[in-house]
Amino acid sequence: MRAISKSFGTFLAVDNVTLDIRPNEFFTLLGPSGCGKTTLLRMIAGFELPTEGQVLLDDRDISSLLPNQRPVNTVFQNYALFPHLTVAENIGFGLKMLGKPKADIAAVVARMLKLVHLDGRGDNPVTQLSGGQQQRVALARALAPQPKVLLLDEPLSALDLKLRKSMQIELKRLQAETGITFVFVTHDQEEALTMSDRIAVMSQGQVRQVGSAREIYDRPADRFVADFIGETNFLEGTLAGSEGSMASVRLKAGGIIRAGLPEGGAPKADLTVVVRPEHAELAAAGSGTFDGTLGEVIYFGTDTHFHVRLDDGGTFIVRRQNTRSGAAAPETGARVGVRLGEGAAQILKD
Amino acid sequence: MAKSFSIKRLPGFSTIAMMTFFVLYLPIATLVAYAFNSGVSVAMWEGFSLRWFEAAWNNDLVIEASVRSLKIASVAAVLATICATLAALATTRTAAYRGMTFKYAFINLPLLVPEIVTAVALLIFFSRVKVWTGYSGLGYLMMSHAAFCVPFAYLPIRARLESMDLSLERAAADLYATPFKAFRYVTLPLLWPGILAGLMLAFVISLDDVVITEFVKSGGQDTLPTYMLGQLRRVVTPEMNAISTVFLLISLAIVTVFFFLSRTPEKDNG
Amino acid sequence: MALSAAQAGEARQKKDIRDRWLLSAPALLLILVAGVGPLLIVVLYSFLAPGSYGDVKWEFSSQGWFNVFFARDIFDDTVSLADAHFSIFWRSIKLALGTTVLCAIFGFPTAYFIATRPPHNRSVWLFLITIPFWTNMLIRTFAIQELIRTEGIINSVLLKLGVISAPVQMLYTDFAILLGMTYVHLPLMVLPLYASLEKLDFRLIEAAYDLYASRFNVLMKVIVPLVKPGLIAGSILVFIPALSSYVIPRVLGGGKNLMIGNLIELQFGQGRNWPLGAALSVTLVIIVLFAMLYYVRNAGKAGGSSHG
Numbered sequence: 045m046r047a048i049s050k051s052f053g054t055f056l057a058v059d060n061v062t063l064d065i066r067p068n069e070f071f072t073l074l075g076p077s078g079c080g081k082t083t084l085l086r087m088i089a090g091f092e093l094p095t096e097g098q099v100l101l102d103d104r105d106i107s108s109l110l111p112n113q114r115p116v117n118t119v120f121q122n123y124a125l126f127p128h129l130t131v132a133e134n135i136g137f138g139l140k141m142l143g144k145p146k147a148d149i150a151a152v153v154a155r156m157l158k159l160v161h162l163d164g165r166g167d168n169p170v171t172q173l174s175g176g177q178q179q180r181v182a183l184a185r186a187l188a189p190q191p192k193v194l195l196l197d198e199p200l201s202a203l204d205l206k207l208r209k210s211m212q213i214e215l216k217r218l219q220a221e222t223g224i225t226f227v228f229v230t231h232d233q234e235e236a237l238t239m240s241d242r243i244a245v246m247s248q249g250q251v252r253q254v255g256s257a258r259e260i261y262d263r264p265a266d267r268f269v270a271d272f273i274g275e276t277n278f279l280e281g282t283l284a285g286s287e288g289s290m291a292s293v294r295l296k297a298g299g300i301i302r303a304g305l306p307e308g309g310a311p312k313a314d315l316t317v318v319v320r321p322e323h324a325e326l327a328a329a330g331s332g333t334f335d336g337t338l339g340e341v342i343y344f345g346t347d348t349h350f351h352v353r354l355d356d357g358g359t360f361i362v363r364r365q366n367t368r369s370g371a372a373a374p375e376t377g378a379r380v381g382v383r384l385g386e387g388a389a390q391i392l393k394d
Numbered sequence: 395m396a397k398s399f400s401i402k403r404l405p406g407f408s409t410i411a412m413m414t415f416f417v418l419y420l421p422i423a424t425l426v427a428y429a430f431n432s433g434v435s436v437a438m439w440e441g442f443s444l445r446w447f448e449a450a451w452n453n454d455l456v457i458e459a460s461v462r463s464l465k466i467a468s469v470a471a472v473l474a475t476i477c478a479t480l481a482a483l484a485t486t487r488t489a490a491y492r493g494m495t496f497k498y499a500f501i502n503l504p505l506l507v508p509e510i511v512t513a514v515a516l517l518i519f520f521s522r523v524k525v526w527t528g529y530s531g532l533g534y535l536m537m538s539h540a541a542f543c544v545p546f547a548y549l550p551i552r553a554r555l556e557s558m559d560l561s562l563e564r565a566a567a568d569l570y571a572t573p574f575k576a577f578r579y580v581t582l583p584l585l586w587p588g589i590l591a592g593l594m595l596a597f598v599i600s601l602d603d604v605v606i607t608e609f610v611k612s613g614g615q616d617t618l619p620t621y622m623l624g625q626l627r628r629v630v631t632p633e634m635n636a637i638s639t640v641f642l643l644i645s646l647a648i649v650t651v652f653f654f655l656s657r658t659p660e661k662d663n664g
Numbered sequence: 665m666a667l668s669a670a671q672a673g674e675a676r677q678k679k680d681i682r683d684r685w686l687l688s689a690p691a692l693l694l695i696l697v698a699g700v701g702p703l704l705i706v707v708l709y710s711f712l713a714p715g716s717y718g719d720v721k722w723e724f725s726s727q728g729w730f731n732v733f734f735a736r737d738i739f740d741d742t743v744s745l746a747d748a749h750f751s752i753f754w755r756s757i758k759l760a761l762g763t764t765v766l767c768a769i770f771g772f773p774t775a776y777f778i779a780t781r782p783p784h785n786r787s788v789w790l791f792l793i794t795i796p797f798w799t800n801m802l803i804r805t806f807a808i809q810e811l812i813r814t815e816g817i818i819n820s821v822l823l824k825l826g827v828i829s830a831p832v833q834m835l836y837t838d839f840a841i842l843l844g845m846t847y848v849h850l851p852l853m854v855l856p857l858y859a860s861l862e863k864l865d866f867r868l869i870e871a872a873y874d875l876y877a878s879r880f881n882v883l884m885k886v887i888v889p890l891v892k893p894g895l896i897a898g899s900i901l902v903f904i905p906a907l908s909s910y911v912i913p914r915v916l917g918g919g920k921n922l923m924i925g926n927l928i929e930l931q932f933g934q935g936r937n938w939p940l941g942a943a944l945s946v947t948l949v950i951i952v953l954f955a956m957l958y959y960v961r962n963a964g965k966a967g968g969s970s971h972g
């Protein structure tokens with residue numbers, strides 16, 4: 045996908061996006077509501093034509109082809125199953141439209157039914173299936189013609205939590221078994237992080253960062269990504285020196301830390317550093333990277349959050365896994381230190 | 395429950411409503427009852443008999459007019475439904491475009507113009523055309539019936555289309571269906587109940603028409619309603635009641651089917 | 665590299681709109697040719713001179729329109745207002761208004777009754793209202809005719825009960841026309857009224873009672889204003905066809921009690937003054953248009969106020 049843009053009237057829904065989606069990968073578009081994920085997906089499927097730019101598939105320009113001319117299939121958010129057809133007829137629809145012989149279609153449909161665990165339900169009307177089953181029919185229907193790319197627009201959002209978890213695993217399995225490229229849209233960051241090979245984080249029509257779940261989580265490129273994904277502490281500081289991919293940063297809150305440099309951007313003198321709450325630990329006052337006063341302590345079951353009031357007025361959250369022994373926690377109001385592990389801090393681009 | 399009912403109750407309303415229903419059906423019931431009268435009066439009951447149904451059945455004029463009515467209504471309803479279906483496809487499920495409101499208004503215009511005026515206009519127009527072409531067959535009646543049936547057929551078809559999920563056709567296109575195939579295999583089967591409902595509505599409306607037919611018909615082209623209108627000027631025997639009863643039954647059957655057809659979309663969604 | 669996607673998109677959009685015109689062409693053409701197009705000819709005819717045996721002479725004449733409003737005495741050529749036409753127009757309007765009022769009086773309680781039934785019963789009651797609507801209008805008129813004729817059932821029953829000593833002449837009177845038109849058009853009033861009553865929030869009525877409103881006050885100050893859009897729609901749906909009735913006055917008015925529709929027909933029959941008939945038709949259309957305009961205005965207002 046190259047320099048693609050889409051505007052509705054004067055509104056720019058997708059702004060100059062260039063993405064390279066690799067064969068056989070599970071690629072996720074992640075972003076808040078209204079950021080243009082669906083629009084981007086619809087341009088790949090062909091329901092929407094880009095105002096500018098091109099959609100390339102295996103180096104072939106498909107940007108102006110009709111949806112039925114693209115070897116790309118979609119799993120719709122509302123499933124869009126044909127209510128007047130049976131499960132089997134739904135799954136076989138694509139192949140029938142391609143003019144495949146009846147016997148071949150029947151064979152593929154049988155294989156698909158097995159793949160999505162709906163053996164024996166082929167003759168049921170789709171209207172009599174549960175939400176999860178309909179979801180799987182929609183998947184099978186889109187997979188049956190063996191598309192090059194499968195597009196999934198928030199396919200799990202209509203399912204309840206438990207079903208969603210099991211479908212996540214199912215989807216992952218299907219992708220591995222079929223070897224088809226999945227482009228998956230979600231605004232659920234956890235879903236994105238657990239399922240994807242790579243994630244593109246979008247905001248206001250632009251792609252903010254592309255990378256594996258680890259890269260995005262541990263080394264967010266900018267404030268938006270850091271903020272959108274997981275909980276983050278932002279620390280202001282100034283550049284004190286750099287070597288290779290690491291730099292030393294003098295924090296406003298006191299202390300000097302080593303932090304990762306962002307890709308391809310020499311940081312300005314005034315910069316922001318992010319630290320995930322679970323990458324920091326409490327220490328005795330004076331023995332950590334910087335000190336603060338302990339504020340609220342919030343118990344979450346699996347872990348506990350410690351809110352540390354910094355001397356520059358900010359708040360830093362430390363997350364500690366709860367263990368059986370339950371190490372003694374300092375009292376609210378006590379002076380504490382915060383120690384950052386090696387590689388815990390990352391400098392933002394802006 | 396009881397409390398909310400007393401809040402909704404307005405004194406006398408239920409009485410008037412029941413009276414309205416009674417008055418609505420009394421004339422029809424009487425009409426049907428006297429179709430079975432063995433006497434010649436439409437007011438004095440003299441015993442049960444089917445003689446008037448027999449009389450109507452043996453009346454060539456009645457049978458001819460009925461057949462003509464059915465012919466005209468069939469052709470007009472099919473023609474109107476085809477036109478209405480295409481027009482409904484052209485005027486729904488898209489961003490408003492130039493001329494769409496115009497089309498919508500124009501299609502519904504026949505509902506707005508007083509029937510007597512349309513009838514007069516068609517009389518004038520077709521009397522010219524008849525002279526030019528020399529053709530004076532049933533075509534004029536079929537055409538004019540089709541024209542005023544279009545808005546009636548359009549109504550349920552449009553309603554059905556608008557309640558149909560656009561993503562189904564997208565899904566079809568996504569699954570390699572050409573626009574024509576998507577229409578053939580997805581849109582049409584789903585639209586079918588709406589089309590049938592439109593067809594029936596158009597059929598009933600055409601079957602019932604008196605005014606336009608009265609003005610457009612050439613000599614010897616009486617339909618059942620215009621034949622009846624002509625007969626009403628004379629002394630009426632229960633034969634008219636018998637004809638009316640059969641006519642009512644046919645309309646009732648069609649309307650009942652229509653009623654159930656136009657309920658299906660709710661069931662689909664629910 | 666043939667077309668850019670943007671160009672392809674534009675071309676596709678153009679084609680879509682062209683297809684949409686092609687698709688609607690048959691319907692538009694049919695209605696133009698065999699529906700409303702010939703109305704233009706009527707307008708044209710109203711400005712032509714009458715032919716000797718019906719039809720028209722192809723020369724401009726304002727006689728048609730002149731005759732709508734004025735009558736020329738055949739003996740002394742004096743011009744006077746066309747009283748006959750005015751009285752028929754006035755009668756028609758009076759009868760149509762009367763029909764509308766009667767339909768509202770009977771239709772409102774009926775619609776209210778249906779709207780307050782339990783939801784699953786409503787469609788049955790609605791069906792009962794719509795059945796007569798879809799059955800032949802002529803037959804329903806005929807049914808009324810049988811009921812009220814001099815030797816008809818109503819007279820027989822009243823005579824037997826001793827309420828009257830001689831049959832009452834009901835058929836071929838304005839009363840008969842009024843009765844017939846109310847009977848035939850009632851569903852057209854009930855349906856839109858029901859549509860707005862169904863949406864009525866009965867908590868409002870509860871609130872009104874809570875504020876010590878009497879039943880009458882609740883009806884007039886709360887319910888009626890809330891269903892005003894439905895009432896206006898129903899009134900228009902009844903008034904327009906009632907005003908242009910042709911069959912009902914012909915069957916129940918017996919050829920003596922004319923309405924506009926019959927007056928128009930006369931000009932194309934015995935009177936054979938086609939331009940006058942055409943001018944009368946145009947006049948009827950204009951009255952209907954004004955009624956519509958009034959409706960659109962008020963419906964707009966009512967809609968606006970219900971939002972506020």
Ligand SMILES: Nc1ncnc2c1ncn2[C@@H]1O[C@H](COP(=O)(O)OP(=O)(O)OP(=O)(O)O)[C@@H](O)[C@H]1O
Pocket residue numbers: 052055057075076077078079080081082083084231
């Ligand atoms: N057909 C359209 N016309 C005008 N604006 C549109 C159209 N489709 C989408 N938009 C706008 O484009 C923006 C992006 O929409 P899009 O549906 O791609 O968002 P999304 O990321 O999928 O959001 P969500 O998570 O809510 O599905 C939105 O602000 C939307 O209002």
Ligand SMILES: [Mg+2]
Pocket residue numbers: 081082083197
């Ligand atoms: Mg979306």
